[in-house]
Amino acid sequence: MAALDxxxxxxxxxxxxxxxxGLGVVFWAAIAWIALILAVAAFANLLPLRDxxxxxxxxxxxxxxAAHLLGTDALGRDILARAIFxxxxxxxxxxxxxxxxxxxxxxxxxxxxxxxxWIETLLVGATDVLLAFPPLVLALAIVAYLxxxxxxxxxxxxxxxxxxxxRIARAATLAVREREFVTAARASGASHxxxxxxxxxPNILLPLGAFFLVLVAxxxxxxxxxxxxxxxxxxxAPSWGSMIAEGRDSLDExxxxxxxxxxxxxxTVLAFNLVGDTLRAITDPRRGT
Amino acid sequence: xAGSGTxxxxxxxxxxxxxxxxxEYGAGNYRVHAVSDVSFDLKRGETLxxxxxxxxxxxxxGRAVLQxxxxxxxxxxxxxxxxxxxxxxxxxxxxxRLQLIFQDPIASLNPRRRVGDIVAEPLIIAGVKDAAERAQxxxxxxxxxxxxxxxxxxxxxxxxxxGQCQRISIARALVLEPDLVICDEPVSALDVSIRAQILxxxxxMKARYGLTLIFIAHDLAVVKAVxxxxxxxxxxxxxxxxxxxxxxxxxxxxxxxLLLQAIPLxxxxxxxxxxxxxxxPPSPIAPPSGCRFRTRCPMAxxxxxxxxxxxxxxxPDQFVACxxxxxxxxx
Amino acid sequence: MSAALLEVEKLSVxxxxxxxxxxxxxGLNLTLAPSRSLGIVGESGSGKTMLARAILRLLPRNATVGxxxxxxxxxxxxxxxxxxxxxxxRELAVVFQDPMTSLNPVxxxxxxxxxxxxxxxxxxxxxxxxxAVELLAEVGIPEPGRRARQYPHQLSGGMRQRVAIAIALSCxxxxxxxxxxxxxxxxxxxxxILDLIGREQQRRQMALILITHDLGVVAGRTDEVxxxxxxxxxxxxxxxxxxxxxxxxxxxALLQAIPKxxxxxHTRLRAIGGAPPDPTRLPPGCAFSPxxxxxxxxxxxxxxxxxxxxxxxxxxxWLPLAERAALEA
Numbered sequence: 001m002a003a004l005d006x007x008x009x010x011x012x013x014x015x016x017x018x019x020x021x022g023l024g025v026v027f028w029a030a031i032a033w034i035a036l037i038l039a040v041a042a043f044a045n046l047l048p049l050r051d052x053x054x055x056x057x058x059x060x061x062x063x064x065x066a067a068h069l070l071g072t073d074a075l076g077r078d079i080l081a082r083a084i085f086x087x088x089x090x091x092x093x094x095x096x097x098x099x100x101x102x103x104x105x106x107x108x109x110x111x112x113x114x115x116x117x118w119i120e121t122l123l124v125g126a127t128d129v130l131l132a133f134p135p136l137v138l139a140l141a142i143v144a145y146l147x148x149x150x151x152x153x154x155x156x157x158x159x160x161x162x163x164x165x166x167r168i169a170r171a172a173t174l175a176v177r178e179r180e181f182v183t184a185a186r187a188s189g190a191s192h193x194x195x196x197x198x199x200x201x202p203n204i205l206l207p208l209g210a211f212f213l214v215l216v217a218x219x220x221x222x223x224x225x226x227x228x229x230x231x232x233x234x235x236x237a238p239s240w241g242s243m244i245a246e247g248r249d250s251l252d253e254x255x256x257x258x259x260x261x262x263x264x265x266x267x268t269v270l271a272f273n274l275v276g277d278t279l280r281a282i283t284d285p286r287r288g289t
Numbered sequence: 290x291a292g293s294g295t296x297x298x299x300x301x302x303x304x305x306x307x308x309x310x311x312x313e314y315g316a317g318n319y320r321v322h323a324v325s326d327v328s329f330d331l332k333r334g335e336t337l338x339x340x341x342x343x344x345x346x347x348x349x350x351g352r353a354v355l356q357x358x359x360x361x362x363x364x365x366x367x368x369x370x371x372x373x374x375x376x377x378x379x380x381x382x383x384x385x386r387l388q389l390i391f392q393d394p395i396a397s398l399n400p401r402r403r404v405g406d407i408v409a410e411p412l413i414i415a416g417v418k419d420a421a422e423r424a425q426x427x428x429x430x431x432x433x434x435x436x437x438x439x440x441x442x443x444x445x446x447x448x449x450x451x452g453q454c455q456r457i458s459i460a461r462a463l464v465l466e467p468d469l470v471i472c473d474e475p476v477s478a479l480d481v482s483i484r485a486q487i488l489x490x491x492x493x494m495k496a497r498y499g500l501t502l503i504f505i506a507h508d509l510a511v512v513k514a515v516x517x518x519x520x521x522x523x524x525x526x527x528x529x530x531x532x533x534x535x536x537x538x539x540x541x542x543x544x545x546x547l548l549l550q551a552i553p554l555x556x557x558x559x560x561x562x563x564x565x566x567x568x569x570p571p572s573p574i575a576p577p578s579g580c581r582f583r584t585r586c587p588m589a590x591x592x593x594x595x596x597x598x599x600x601x602x603x604x605p606d607q608f609v610a611c612x613x614x615x616x617x618x619x620x
Numbered sequence: 621m622s623a624a625l626l627e628v629e630k631l632s633v634x635x636x637x638x639x640x641x642x643x644x645x646x647g648l649n650l651t652l653a654p655s656r657s658l659g660i661v662g663e664s665g666s667g668k669t670m671l672a673r674a675i676l677r678l679l680p681r682n683a684t685v686g687x688x689x690x691x692x693x694x695x696x697x698x699x700x701x702x703x704x705x706x707x708x709x710r711e712l713a714v715v716f717q718d719p720m721t722s723l724n725p726v727x728x729x730x731x732x733x734x735x736x737x738x739x740x741x742x743x744x745x746x747x748x749x750x751x752a753v754e755l756l757a758e759v760g761i762p763e764p765g766r767r768a769r770q771y772p773h774q775l776s777g778g779m780r781q782r783v784a785i786a787i788a789l790s791c792x793x794x795x796x797x798x799x800x801x802x803x804x805x806x807x808x809x810x811x812x813i814l815d816l817i818g819r820e821q822q823r824r825q826m827a828l829i830l831i832t833h834d835l836g837v838v839a840g841r842t843d844e845v846x847x848x849x850x851x852x853x854x855x856x857x858x859x860x861x862x863x864x865x866x867x868x869x870x871x872x873a874l875l876q877a878i879p880k881x882x883x884x885x886h887t888r889l890r891a892i893g894g895a896p897p898d899p900t901r902l903p904p905g906c907a908f909s910p911x912x913x914x915x916x917x918x919x920x921x922x923x924x925x926x927x928x929x930x931x932x933x934x935x936x937x938w939l940p941l942a943e944r945a946a947l948e949a
Contacts, residue, residue: 179396180391181396181397181399183357183389183391183397184389184391184397184398185399185410186357188384188465189380189382189415190410190414191381191414194414198399198410202401202402203399203400203401342808450895450896452895480663480664480833480895480896481663481834481877482873482877482891482895482896483895484877485890485892486891486892486893488891492886492888508879509881510878510879511879513881513883514879514886515886517885517886533885534884534885537881547808548807548808551807551808551810552807552836553814553834553836553839553841554839554881555863556839556840556863557859557860557863559839559840561811561815561841562811562815568762569776569779569806570806
């Protein structure tokens with residue numbers, strides 16, 4: 001076999017190890033908060049908390065004290081306990097609904113963006129129609145029809161966000177399918193399924209992931225709105241939105257009843273947004289592709 | 290539509306035979322005539338250089354031969370099998386014997402996958418189930434292209450330079466040991482000092498794997514360095530085809546002569562290229578009637594607008610589509 | 621003896637990247653007399669584009685510049701911004717590689733030329749418009765009146781580049797910097813554009829810096845040639861002298877690595893091993909030493925300076941030619 005030219009050593013130095021840029025204090029603080037809130041919500045049963053449903057009419061609207069670290073609400077229930085158990089509902093819905101929406105929406109967007117033709121036209125039309133509905137009215141209608149429960153809330157919120165996810169997935173797919181490595185896969189004889197799974201999907205995961213985190217933030221707020229309106233998690237189970245609703249009447253006497261759950265929700269939503277935004281920034285195509 | 294002719298097709302059994310291939314897309318007033326009635330053949334072990342400037346349809350022709358874009362009409366015969374009629378699974382199986390190397394080495398590799406997986410992919414698609422066998426073949430082909438498998442397999446494309454990515458791309462194309470490889474401008478995106486390495490590598494691979502190549506480029510010197518035969522295209526049509534040395538030494542078509550003349554030579558004493566042809570290539574949407582080159586040809590006459598020239602033999606193995614003979618050309 | 625129009629002394633450009641400082645240009649010296657043409661040849665990463673941008677002060681934010689650049693005796697690097705703006709486009713003009721991105725897609729071609737004229741020459745709108753049409757004719761665009769009213773996307777690549785040249789020439793610059801002006805164009809159009817630039821340079825007696833990666837482009841079109849590698853000039857000579865005998869191993873290897881049109885088919889090319897160096901991790905000695913066939917111990921330790929007198933045949937290499945020939949044999 002003809003000798004190859006002297007190439008010089010395969011540059012070991014040349015192999016670039018991408019050094020991760022420091023992501024900033026704010027980013028890590030957000031991660032810490034999310035981790036804390038998730039841990040606390042998951043292990044709520046193991047924590048030394050008061051019973052969130054135990055009413056104590058003698059200790060109503062109490063300010064934070066040694067007995068009740070965050071005070072009590074209008075019915076004497078411990079706010080700290082309710083906030084933590086409320087986190088279970090809010091976070092649970094906040095994570096499950098986007099997850100469901102992403103699984104369904106991404107699949108639809110992927111297939112529509114890759115195959116194009118009538119499938120794409122159908123999807124685009126359907127998402128346009130769904131997005132045109134006033135979301136709250138749609139939520140109201142569905143809950144009224146299906147009944148009020150945690151599962152139904154998840155379904156409603158998932159349905160409302162599928163169109164956005166599908167759009168993002170489709171746009172990302174359209175961009176990736178034109179790239180040469182996809183043509184290379186076709187030239188090797190790969191089937192459509194293989195191309196979708198091995199070539200296109202890995203390349204749209206990052207934008208989808210970043211969007212997912214932002215969706216979580218949005219869903220937490222959406223759930224709180226539904227609960228505030230009485231359409232969400234059925235009482236007496238706490239959720240941040242219903243706690244805010246319950247605190248509405250006590251705003252002049254004991255504003256902490258509404259503000260504490262609002263504050264916790266604010267911090268959580270902010271944290272998810274920050275993490276989602278930072279991830280979106282670092283997955284920008286300028287990074288090495 | 291008047292064709293450019295098929296007289297240049299040879300009689301012996303050929304590995305590849307392209308007959309009157311036409312590729313047009315768009316509709317109505319915006320119909321792009323990317324490839325118009327091109328015929329050529331390729332013997333096993335030959336390298337055909339396909340040259341032309343942007344818009345001439347050479348890249349489109351390469352993809353049309355591989356059926357990556359659907360030809361409008363015409364036939365492609367690969368080892369006796371009609372490629373244009375093959376569909377689905379049959380086509381996918383044939384695809385393994387025909388491979389493509391792209392211009393942009395980094396874009397042709399999936400940035401999210403490791404190099405080892407990228408090179409192994411064609412084997413998986415072809416149904417090589419044994420992981421050990423795949424690993425061994427990947428290793429062998431990476432070494433053949435001059436890369437150390439242990440250093441490159443676990444890494445991702447963005448960690449490599451353009452030249453190294455092109456080697457990976459070549460490895461992927463060769464892992465199935467194809468019969469025909471179409472190289473679409475494989476060195477144009479690389480630095481000058483790397484081009485020679487890759488060109489030498491392609492020659493070595495051709496010898497080692499017994500490949501037949503179609504080498505598409507716009508740089509004539511590069512094409513001459515690797516080709517046995519050369520075909521010159523302009524605006525979707527074949528202008529001239531013949532043995533490389535002969536076409537370069539005695540160009541029969543005015544466009545070939547123009548191309549040769551326009552190349553800036555790294556020799557200060559050489560005469561400067563005379564910009565003989567005015568203007569620029571017209572758009573492939575509304576190509577000129579008759580001979581498509583007539584708008585820029587210094588020898589154009591009335592006949593050129595009315596009658597499209599057919600391919601004819603000017604020497605035993607050299608064919609040209611022009612109304613005039615070599616003697617009338619500017620030298 | 622006319623004073624130099626452009627004097628670059630110990631110019632260095634460093635870019636801050638996440639992997640550490642990237643030395644795009646390192647200690648570069650250059651002088652250019654008025655109405656002389658200089659070709660700068662280098663591959664990607666050689667620093668040739670950064671050099672052009674440093675002269676024009678069009679560097680990115682994360683760049684640190686050292687050394688000095690003097691244009692007609694005036695310090696360019698320290699000049700206040702408004703004085704620099706008066707200079708740019710007027711006495712110092714530039715043509716970039718891709719005319720599609722260097723022209724504004726939403727303005728007509730004529731108005732872009734006229735804009736430069738009003739800005740720098742103080743012409744009124746009507747006079748500027750007329751002169752714009754004249755300039756389009758001068759750069760060889762047929763039907764200039766009609767074309768002036770068109771938008772860049774309606775013109776072909778070659779014509780857009782002619783427009784970019786017209787804009788550059790509109791204010792009678794004394795120095796034109798052309799950064800890879802024909803790389804994006806077809807070879808037949810390339811010849812036309814290079815002819816145009818050469819013709820205008822002769823006619824207006826302006827200085828020209830022609831930056832390219834193609835040795836063929838500078839041969840026969842420039843008075844002198846400088847070859848760059850890893851941010852330094854490794855050879856600088858009058859064009860004829862350079863091509864007669866290349867004295868730096870890199871330039872010599874580069875010329876040998878190019879496929880020649882007059883060689884027979886399947887000629888084995890003399891490739892240069894390895895790859896252009898990573899500008900963030902330059903070797904301590906000569907940047908070309910890892911790939912040089914004559915490399916010695918000294919080359920790997922110390923980077924050779926540019927030897928020879930200005931105006932003559934300068935090159936940077938420790939090995940004298942005679943020794944090299946012996947090694948070759």
